[in-house]
Amino acid sequence: MAKNNPDNATIQADASPTKDFFISMLVKDIELTRSILDLIDNSVDGARRLKGNGSFKGLKIVISATPSAFTITDNCGGIDRQLAEEYAFRFGRPIGMTTVKHSVGQFGVGMKRALFKLGTHFKVESTAATGSFLIDVDVAAWKKAEGWKFTLEPTAQKLVPPTGTKITVDALHVSVSEDFGLETFQARLKRELEAAHTESIKNGLSISLNSVQLDAREPMLLRSKRLKPVFRESTHGKPSEKRVKVRLYAGVGRAADPKADPREAGWYIYCNGRLVLGHDQTQVTGWGTSSIPKYHNQFSKFRGFVYFDCDDAAKLPWNTTKTGVDAESAIYRTVQREMVTVARPVIDFLNNLDRETKADPSAAPLTRDLERAKLVGLKQVRACQVFVGPTSRVVVKKVTNISYSRPPELVERVKKRLRVHTLREVGEGTFDYYYRYEIKGK
Numbered sequence: 558m559a560k561n562n563p564d565n566a567t568i569q570a571d572a573s574p575t576k577d578f579f580i581s582m583l584v585k586d587i588e589l590t591r592s593i594l595d596l597i598d599n600s601v602d603g604a605r606r607l608k609g610n611g612s613f614k615g616l617k618i619v620i621s622a623t624p625s626a627f628t629i630t631d632n633c634g635g636i637d638r639q640l641a642e643e644y645a646f647r648f649g650r651p652i653g654m655t656t657v658k659h660s661v662g663q664f665g666v667g668m669k670r671a672l673f674k675l676g677t678h679f680k681v682e683s684t685a686a687t688g689s690f691l692i693d694v695d696v697a698a699w700k701k702a703e704g705w706k707f708t709l710e711p712t713a714q715k716l717v718p719p720t721g722t723k724i725t726v727d728a729l730h731v732s733v734s735e736d737f738g739l740e741t742f743q744a745r746l747k748r749e750l751e752a753a754h755t756e757s758i759k760n761g762l763s764i765s766l767n768s769v770q771l772d773a774r775e776p777m778l779l780r781s782k783r784l785k786p787v788f789r790e791s792t793h794g795k796p797s798e799k800r801v802k803v804r805l806y807a808g809v810g811r812a813a814d815p816k817a818d819p820r821e822a823g824w825y826i827y828c829n830g831r832l833v834l835g836h837d838q839t840q841v842t843g844w845g846t847s848s849i850p851k852y853h854n855q856f857s858k859f860r861g862f863v864y865f866d867c868d869d870a871a872k873l874p875w876n877t878t879k880t881g882v883d884a885e886s887a888i889y890r891t892v893q894r895e896m897v898t899v900a901r902p903v904i905d906f907l908n909n910l911d912r913e914t915k916a917d918p919s920a921a922p923l924t925r926d927l928e929r930a931k932l933v934g935l936k937q938v939r940a941c942q943v944f945v946g947p948t949s950r951v952v953v954k955k956v957t958n959i960s961y962s963r964p965p966e967l968v969e970r971v972k973k974r975l976r977v978h979t980l981r982e983v984g985e986g987t988f989d990y991y992y993r994y995e996i997k998g999k
């Protein structure tokens with residue numbers, strides 16, 4: 558260093574980004590389905606800009622994802638020319654940009670990241686009330702060219718009547734094209750889109766994928782006279798700033814196909830109506846921490862839903878890919894403590910249910926209570942600070958404790974075969990097995 562700078566003068570280190578960082582690196586941190594979601598998020602924000610809190614009826618997003626091309630077309634207001642010139646194609650959101658209230662967009666990268674993730678040639682055509690434009694980018698040529706501009710061509714006629722945006726990516730990356738040809742991928746994409754934007758679909762927004770209309774996957778909880786889910790509301794932040802409203806629901810659910818219960822169990826977290834974390838069964842949502850056990854299938858009916866809403870998207874605890882929460886944020890930490898508190902009585906109820914089923918499945922009042930309960934949408938859940946479950950009728954038969962010791966490697970094998978997690982379950986499982994075949998069945 559001293560050799561090149563004999564005068565010991567201050568020198569500047571080059572910290573400018575490379576285009577390759579955005580084209581090849583940034584896209585590695587996000588899955589293809591999640592990247593496509595970013596484009597739908599933008600159309601949804603367009604719908605919000607147009608309609609505010611009103612109904613989205615009449616607005617639609619049409620997506621086509623085939624091995625040869627990807628297109629997404631919406632009639633959600635289009636991209637304003639000035640916004641396109643000064644902001645929409647920048648990497649990162651500049652300070653001072655006017656924002657949409659209660660938006661899903663926050664970071665200023667989603668669209669560009671998705672375009673690079675999908676392929677090597679893209680077009681963005683848009684018509685807003687202020688005019689139309691077209692951007693046509695060959696990624697390899699843009700990478701070689703000097704500067705960071707995309708050319709915005711004004712278009713004479715309105716391309717997407719009346720106002721809206723059409724994005725086309727042909728020249729798909731090989732892996733993307735292969736994925737689009739797979740039925741399993743298409744089914745997953747459909748599922749993720751439906752889950753992520755349930756709220757907008759319910760609000761009248763029509764979304765189709767390869768000509769198939771998407772349905773809202775409405776969160777539901779079981780409710781009856783003896784079974785009351787939690788519903789708490791709170792507000793966070795300084796009164797002088799935009800505050801974050803939090804709605805928290807927890808209780809028990811029932812998948813349409815009972816085999817799907819273990820897959821659907823866990824916490825669901827939404828920020829400004831967009832699902833960022835689904836059926837989470839990890840420490841991020843409190844499982845396996847001091848007061849909540851690690852998730853296992855005994856809890857497959859557990860369902861929790863948390864909604865963070867704020868006019869200022871920057872206050873929300875999501876990560877930049879919107880695939881999870883910012884677990885370090887103060888607001889998430891506060892709410893996570895509350896999630897653990899409200900989950901405990903639900904876990905106790907599910908433990909009782911499990912004990913009851915194991916003791917004698919033919920006389921199981923809690924199971925019958927659950928069967929009688931109705932699945933209701935969250936709008937129908939009334940405020941209730943603590944989960945109420947029908948605990949009082951648990952049949953507590955007189956029981957005797959048995960204790961014995963066996964070599965750990967044998968116990969581990971039995972545990973695996975029984976598909977259980979605790980020593981207690983090993984003991985109960987082996988006893989029940991003996992009783993069923995050697996005593997009851999004789």
Ligand SMILES: Nc1ncnc2c1ncn2[C@@H]1O[C@H](COP(=O)(O)OP(=O)(O)OP(=O)(O)O)[C@@H](O)[C@H]1O
Binds near residue numbers: 636
């Ligand atoms: N379909 C669309 N309709 C209207 N405006 C759009 C559309 N697609 C993109 N835009 C505009 O382009 C901008 C940039 O989109 P991009 O997804 O890159 O960033 P963002 O949405 O602001 O933030 P984030 O990275 O959090 O998604 C958006 O803020 C929006 O103004």
Ligand SMILES: [Mg+2]
Binds near residue numbers: 663
């Ligand atoms: Mg976006």
